[in-house]
Amino acid sequence: MRIFFSRLLICTVLLFLPLPGFAAEQQPPPGAAIASAHYLATAAGHEILARGGNAFDAAIAVSSTLAVVEPISSGLGGGGFFLLHDAQTGNDIFLDARETSPIAATKEKYLTADGELDRDRATNGAWAAGIPGLPAALVHLATQHGRLPLSESLAPAIRTARDGFPVYERLVKGYSSRQAVMERYPGTRAVFLSSGKPLQTGDIFRQPDLAATLEQLAAKGFDGFYKGDVANKLVAGVNAQGGQWTAAELAAYRVKIRSPLRFRYHNWDIVTAPPPSSGGIALAQILQILEPYKLQDMDETRRVHLIVEAMRRAYRDRTFYPGDPDFVKVPVKLLTAPDYAAGLRSGIHPEKATPSTALSGQPTPLEDEETTHFSVMDGEGNLVAATQTVNLLYGSGLIAPGTGVLLNNEMDDFALRPGTPNAFGVMGYEANAPQPGKRMLSSMSPTFMISNQKTAILGTPGGSRIITMVLLGILGFDNGLGAQDVAALPRYHHQWLPDVIDTEPEALSQDAVMALRKMGHAVTVPAENKDGAASSHSWGNLQTILWNRAAGTLEAGSDPRHDAGKGTVILKSDKQ
Structure with a gap:
């Protein structure tokens, strides 16, 4: 048995x-x-x-x-x-x-006697x-x-x-x-x-x-x-x-x-998570920053540099603005506007990393x-x-x-002590402070992609990395990959603070890592960790479906990083 x-x-x-x-x-x-x-x-x-x-x-x-x-x-x-x-x-x-949030769960209940987060x-x-x-x-x-x-x-x-x-x-x-x-x-x-x-x-x-x-x-x-x-x-x-x-x-x-958040990227309609998820806003910002670039025609270093700079800017906004829309006014229209993305894009130097405002000094714990x-x-x-x-x-x-x-x-996931990173190394302020009945901010980003020929579904666990994993999946589908190839894509991540590109093992070539460092990026390569830190293993558990309406095909992809029930079972349809 x-x-x-x-x-x-x-x-x-x-x-x-x-x-x-x-x-x-x-x-x-x-x-x-x-x-x-x-x-x-x-x-x-x-x-x-x-x-x-x-x-x-x-x-x-x-x-x-x-x-x-x-x-x-x-x-x-x-x-x-x-x-x-x-x-x-x-x-x-x-x-x-x-x-x-329970009624009794005020911010003060989560502080030690000296005012630090318990x-x-x-x-x-x-x-x-x-x-x-x-x-x-x-x-x-x-x-x-x-x-x-x-x-x-x-x-x-x-x-x-x-x-x-x-x-x-x-x-x-x-x-x-x-x-x-x-x-x-x-x-x-x-x-x-x-x-x-x-x-x-x-x-x-x-x-x-x-x-x-x-x-x-x-x-x-x-x-x-x-x-x-x-x-x-x-x-x-x-x-x-x-x-x-x-x-x-x-x-x-x-x-x-709630009404899903919607925006366009290339030939795709993206339908994704609104607040209290921060995912949809961040995805809209990142993808609209990247919209004019022909990423598939670039070398690895320049492509990763631009994507990381877009991530950096979106995660900076994530720190301050999103929260439960029933309790705080979230400027969704502004944050997801193409003109706002254009302004963020204008600050990206094509050859140099943009230093984040400050370093928290905290590593980003994994959640997979x-x-x-x-x-x-x-x-x-x-x-x-x-x-x-x-x-x-x-x-x-x-x-x-x-x-x-x-x-x-x-x-x-609340900002229990404003400005103090949570277990995933991300910070928040009053927009995400606890109040009775309030919903805590999330990165969960279940997403649909619809073009004139294809429909895709994707999402993943991963804590603060959820957004960037879904982002890379969207870019993979946009580049013509199938469902299983998207689920298997190598992953890298930047979340403003700490100011570092975190990577899966072998996600980036050695040449790209060296070139990114010369541009001013800090890059964590798991193989270089001397103490076997948690960041040495892979992330997430992406689950995808792709319906190619033009070709009449349907496929699903399950993340190959885990072995607890992954793979593919195909029962052919009687429809021809």
Whole structure:
């Protein structure tokens, strides 16, 4: 059995299914495609499509199954963003299921006696957790967009939580790095130490309490999680660890329906995440700065120099302006205007790096496993790009006893101490300060790309690097690459502060690194790290779909950097 599952673990993403529903004059996709980070989540989506569900029903199945099999990355105790396209109406919808700040979580609660940021409180345990949004998103998808009852779309996740799945290496390594925190809490120990010792690769991980919570959600919808027995256990579990949640604020949580951010790049319409994500604004700025350049005709050094300078300027603005638009006025129109991008472009020297205003002195920690992304297209042309998270590895580490729900640590994404970098080395100020019910700033950037011949879906985890990974994916599709090649592209990143180009191993040639340094860029090359720092490994987990409408082909790409369920499964469509 273990050998069977280990073989399945290297397979996941592309499923083609003929589905009815297109009008005769419309051109349907040649099937359906799902790209996710785990084969069981992809299989769950396939199962729901086969039962007659649409992309939105499949998204519920994929999302909830990822919540079971990737507790290191996401879960019912976290939140996410869902970018939707309804093929029948032609509407694009941004479903904001970001966590919200509890009423008691003021800035002062996260400071030490000498006024410094209390990093432990910001990232571990009860005070680190925002009010979860993912369960409300699943209910909304089912009631407003799906065809099947929520209970049917959640059935694969319930089954997987109850019966278990084989533990893979990434879960074990992540647990090892967070073990001291997770074993502080009785509810977490009960789940992860059920046999008296930490899980090992190949063990079957069963989560009966999580299955029961999912069953309550399936049976009662919103009230099954945000009210009643589950809600009472969540409040009790948080407050037992010193937190101050109330039943009323859980019951008051609501998803937000927002208009996606839209802009043009070359021949593409880009549809992406608006605030409280910073991703869409940054992508619009970077791509509009780069618009006049023929990047594909440049040598590596000049191309990377220009892209990095555009990144630098966008991340500088990210520090000061974006936040929850329900609480602060975000100058989206100004920040995404082509004229504003032209002004930023005019300050780029073609041969010299622009020094960032100041250096924080903080390295940029990696996040490649603490968030997850999936992409779905059904046979009617409905699209879903979804990125969901619990923030850092295993979130806050706290499971409320009796729920199986691992809570997020998204409060660290607020500017808890203005001007102090968070766990990802990015800073913020008053626009992203916590207030009761406010949503913390995010980099999650689920994105659609539409040209007159092609439609693409992409997104990734990666903390502050999400934006630059999606950016490089967009540039890859623009350069004619296929879905798998885009998922495999080498990655580099600059975020204004610290003032350094961070790279994956061998992402840039040695000649380009030397030339960039001569231009004044600081470049971190992982092979040069003497202490085996975290930046020596690769980033992200990009999941992509590409529908070439002109050629009538459909493909999906799953990031080759991780082996927990990646690969390609192709079931040919009957449509010819």
